[in-house]
Amino acid sequence: MAKTSASAPRGRGRPQKGEPELSKAQIVEIALRLIDDEGLQAFSIRSVAKKLGCYPTAIYWYTPSRHFLIAEIITVVLRDVVPTADLTWQDWLRALFTRYREAIARHPNVAPLIGVNLVSNASVDLDLVEGILSKLHDAGFEGTPLINAYNAVIGGMVGFTTQEFAMVPPDAEDLQGYLSDFPDSIDAARYPQIAQLAEQMVGSAFILRWQNGATRPMSGAFEMYVDAFVSGLESQLHVKKG
Template sequence: MAAERKTGSSGASGRKRKSAPLSSETIVAAAIDLLDREGLDNFSIRNIAKALGVYPTALYWHVPSRHLLIARVIAALFADVLPEDNPDWRIWLKELFRRYRDIVRAHPNVAPLVGGHLVSSASVDLRLVEAILSTLARAGFDGERLVAAYNSVIVGMCGYATQEFAHVFPDPDGALETSLTASVEAADPALYPTLAAERRRLLNRALILRWQNGNQASLESGFEMFTDALIAGLELQLTHH
């Protein structure tokens, strides 16, 4: 009898029991885990529900749509992106860019999702918006120039890291590496003199000309130059106003 009761209680639905009560937080945590492990190809409400041991319809009570789920995943991942206050706005921005990049590096499969969701969703983190705006306002930006500077910071924060850690097609047999290397090596110096001269430095260390993303081949030096140039450009706007 005991064996029958045990069998009957665990096999009714064929799904494993939930390890914790279902909530928006547990769903987001499961979504992040699935995204990290399997990437975008298997990122779906159905697969998240399977990982939680529930039917997909149960998730919709807490997260009404896939779009909103992605927005909440991004909000959760970037909840701690803001640096500590710093009187030097340039140092604060540099740290913001670095912290953002560190998060994307830890969760590279989120990179393709960020652009359309980080600042365009119902769950946008207004703390991030306010922190950037107030930092730029203290620096001296105001009016339309404040809006333009804010947009420049958002694009700068998202753009480089999103490209550096973007998904690269798997290349288990080295076919992509071989093909790309051969293509660059064969570049006619008469037509592409700079590419031909610098090909050794460029291969797998420059955007477009690579077969690995930033987790395997870091583009750190470019990140430093890009963020320094963006901040210097903002400073130049202040001095020429």
């Protein structure tokens, strides 16, 4: 997957004598494993260096900052999300959204980092950008509407999945206890739909849950979301033609 990185200063210092031999790929691998195993709160340049048995300055020789290391981690996580080009634009977008969600499901603790990386310009995935633009152009979008549609795809691809795999709150057990009693506390006259559906929603619906998609996937809602998104783009093309 083609990628270009924004220019950045060289690392802060060469690895010191006696430190282990390192590579950027090794650093990224250890950093991702740390995030997977211990959570995002455990991730720092210092913690990665400790896992590698070196000083933090050795890490900075290969990546100028934590920010750029995050960009490299996201590149690894998302390296296989771009579908093959032989699909229709509708099926290509469905496959893109699905492959992105599957990539995040394998590394759910990375989800909060995605939005930051996509606005940072520390790493630009040219295959992803070109793939989306090409398929939307094939669909019939051009000029400013094409850019608008591209932005909508990025926002749509990231939005649902980032929310589905949001970080589990540290007080999840307390929240579970509170929400377990929630259905009985609803004023059915004022909130009839909530009262009717609360038992089904608690624990498995946005706002009313204490787990994320790693434990309680929201597959049905995701499929509806993707279908609605693609249908929405199709409707924009019909308006344009009309």
